[in-house]
Amino acid sequence: MNPIFKRTYSYLFLVPAAIIYFVIFILPTILSFFFSLTRWTLTEWEFIGLENFVTFFNEQSLSIGFKNTLIYAVVTSALKVVLGLLLGVLLTSKIRTKDYLRSVIFFPTLVSTIAVGIAFSMMMHPSQGIINTSLAAIGISGPDWLGDTRLALLSVALVDVWKGVGFATVIYIAGILSIPGEYYEALQIDGGNAWHKFWNIIVPLSRPATNSVIILAFIGGLRSFDLIWTMTKGGPGFTTDLIASIIYKQYQGGFYGLATAGNVILFLIVSALAFPLYTYLNRREVDL
Structure with a gap:
């Protein structure tokens, strides 16, 4: 058996779990950070920078x-x-x-x-x-x-x-x-x-x-x-x-x-x- 394959063989079992974790957690987190910098609806978006954060921190409540x-x-x-x-x-x-x-x-x-x-x-x-x-x-x-x-x-x-x-x-x-x-x-x-x-x-x-x-x-x-x-x-x-x-x-x-x-x-x-x-x-x- 190839030594490199032998060393990495056990890690292959982690690939399905890593894909699921990326799709369910990592990707939505990245998209949340991106869309927090936009003004968006279900069909379109516009990049506005930190304006949402400024507005949120100015909320009275x-x-x-x-x-x-x-x-x-x-x-x-x-x-x-x-x-x-x-x-x-x-x-x-x-x-x-x-x-x-x-x-x-x-x-x-x-x-x-x-x-x-x-x-x-x-x-x-x-x-x-x-x-x-x-x-x-x-x-x-x-x-x-x-x-x-x-x-x-x-x-x-x-x-x-x-x-x-x-x-x-x-x-x-x-x-x-x-x-x-x-x-x-x-x-x-x-x-x-x-x-x-x-x-x-x-x-x-x-x-x-x-x-x-x-x-x-x-x-x-x-x-x-x-x-x-x-x-x-x-x-x-x-x-x-x-x-x-x-x-x-x-x-x-x-x-x-x-x-x-x-x-x-x-x-x-x-x-x-x-x-x-x-x-x-x-x-x-x-x-x-």
């Missing part, structure tokens, strides 16, 4: 959308980490119904985000929703969850956490179950209690799971759109507008080049925030 996006990403990722860890600890304990509870907690992850948004929009209705109706039954006047400018973004974020915490829990269950039993035996010999087990063994040794949940939840929060749009459409006013919903509004208005520039900006923002965070978390993991 952009500063609100950027702030909301960061708040939404931080709140949802933080709650998924905390709740996912606690549920992971609970569902790896010796309770009898843990297998059933695992399926119940993971179930919301399988439900369509649009369906979840519609269901919770009805449940959070200020006068007819089941949440405020239940509160009224015990003498508590419930707020307008999606109409109050102070609560709307937090309300949607909590729904996002409800839907996504099952996935975080599964990651934590895998991380906790991978911890060697010798650590628990050593702790038992030293007279440690449940708190010591949690704080000194589970928390540090499940750090790879924590890093995965943080990265996935944070990127998901920065890119979130469908739940926000289903529940509030960015309202009331601009109080729940995220960068993704601002971009969608530009598409709705027929400003395709401007919306494409917004997508490029969102891509750069996610990359600028996610890659340093990923590097920092990995460095902490290695130091451990």
Whole structure:
């Protein structure tokens, strides 16, 4: 067999995957960067340079959308980490119904985000929703969850956490179950209690799971759109507008080049925030 062919033979198996990756990811990314510099429709385009980016950054709602996006990403990722860890600890304990509870907690992850948004929009209705109706039954006047400018973004974020915490829990269950039993035996010999087990063994040794949940939840929060749009459409006013919903509004208005520039900006923002965070978390993991 030819030595050169022998060395390259194994790489030939990567060619189909490389072609698919190029067509589905690399090519659309390149085209997005190009069309962000144009004014285009479905049939024609005109090169206008950086005009779309200048216009996008002059959008009145952009500063609100950027702030909301960061708040939404931080709140949802933080709650998924905390709740996912606690549920992971609970569902790896010796309770009898843990297998059933695992399926119940993971179930919301399988439900369509649009369906979840519609269901919770009805449940959070200020006068007819089941949440405020239940509160009224015990003498508590419930707020307008999606109409109050102070609560709307937090309300949607909590729904996002409800839907996504099952996935975080599964990651934590895998991380906790991978911890060697010798650590628990050593702790038992030293007279440690449940708190010591949690704080000194589970928390540090499940750090790879924590890093995965943080990265996935944070990127998901920065890119979130469908739940926000289903529940509030960015309202009331601009109080729940995220960068993704601002971009969608530009598409709705027929400003395709401007919306494409917004997508490029969102891509750069996610990359600028996610890659340093990923590097920092990995460095902490290695130091451990």
